[in-house]
Structure formats: structure tokens, C-alpha cells
Amino acid sequence: TAGLRCSHRQRLRSPSRSQGTRLRNVERVLSGLKSPSLMQLRDLKEGRQDSWLVSDRVLGLELLAWWSQLPLSRSDGFSVRWGHIAPLLHSVLEGIELLHRSELAHLDLMPANLRVASLGRAVLVDIGFGEPDESSQPVLRGRPSGYEAPELLAGGAVSKASDLWS
Secondary structure (H helix, E strand, C coil), rough: CCEEEEEEEEEECCCHHHHHHHHHHHHHHHHHHCCCCCCCEEEEEECCEEEEEEEEEEEEEEHHHHCCCCCCCCCCHHHHHHHHHHHHHHHHHHHHHHHHCCEEECCCCCHHHHHHEHHCCCEECCCCCCCCCCCCCCCCCCCCCCCCCEEEEEECCCCHHHHHHH
């Protein structure tokens, strides 16, 4: 796929047994998903202390950097702006739909996890710690980013709706 080059690694320090099981399930599902809207997962490496998800590095700009570089002026109307954003929204929704059909939620959708590649196509990245849908297990995630769904911040169950909030 154009735009993909070297590998990228996500690290989980000292995963518990249940987190290790969850990571193996996520790796199994994600390694079977092939879409230009999703980062391509290559491997799960498990060590004594850490686990690593290895994926293709996606070249492109983070969403906000891409938006700031668009040739838009204050006088540009809705149709001009929509012409730029429509392909991006289509690819984001395509990626989310594929994840959800595979019973995974991304759970970390935010501008930094959307890379905009050629022709305004978005690629969802940092998917690896997504949780199976409707799970009652703790969610693997980092610091609150300001994009989490209210039910996750309150300690509620994971659902596909959590991604749609983001």
C-alpha cells in the first residue's frame, strides 16, 4: 500500500495475564483486517516484561496538521470545505465500521491517531489496544486525551458507541 514504509511499535509494560490474552486476540483480529483506512498490524512480540504490537508505519500528517495546511481562506464556503473533508470522513467511517464489524472498538480516536495520507484519505493508527465490543474488562488506554466517551471516563463498559463519541 502506498505510504507505508518501516515498522512502528506500541508497547505495553508488564501486561497481566488477562491483558496478554486480550492482546493476542486483538493481534489475531487486526492481522486479518486489510484496509487502506486501517494501519496494518504485522506482529505481536511478547517478552517477560513487555509486549509489543508491530505495525507498518503510516506516512502522512496528523489530522490537525493536515487541516492547517489546506489552501482555505475565511471566505471559502461550505462546499469548498466539504470537498476537502468528505474523502477523509468517508475513510474514517470505513475504518471504524471495519473494526466494529470485527467486534473491536478503537477507544483512542483523536486527531493524533488519524494520519492523512495521499488524496485526503485518513488512516486510523494506534488501534492495538482496542477492546472487544461490549467487554466488561478494564480498558487498556493511556492518559485521558479529552476525546474519551463519558461512559469510559465513568468506568463504564466499552461499546461501539464509545468510538462514535470521539
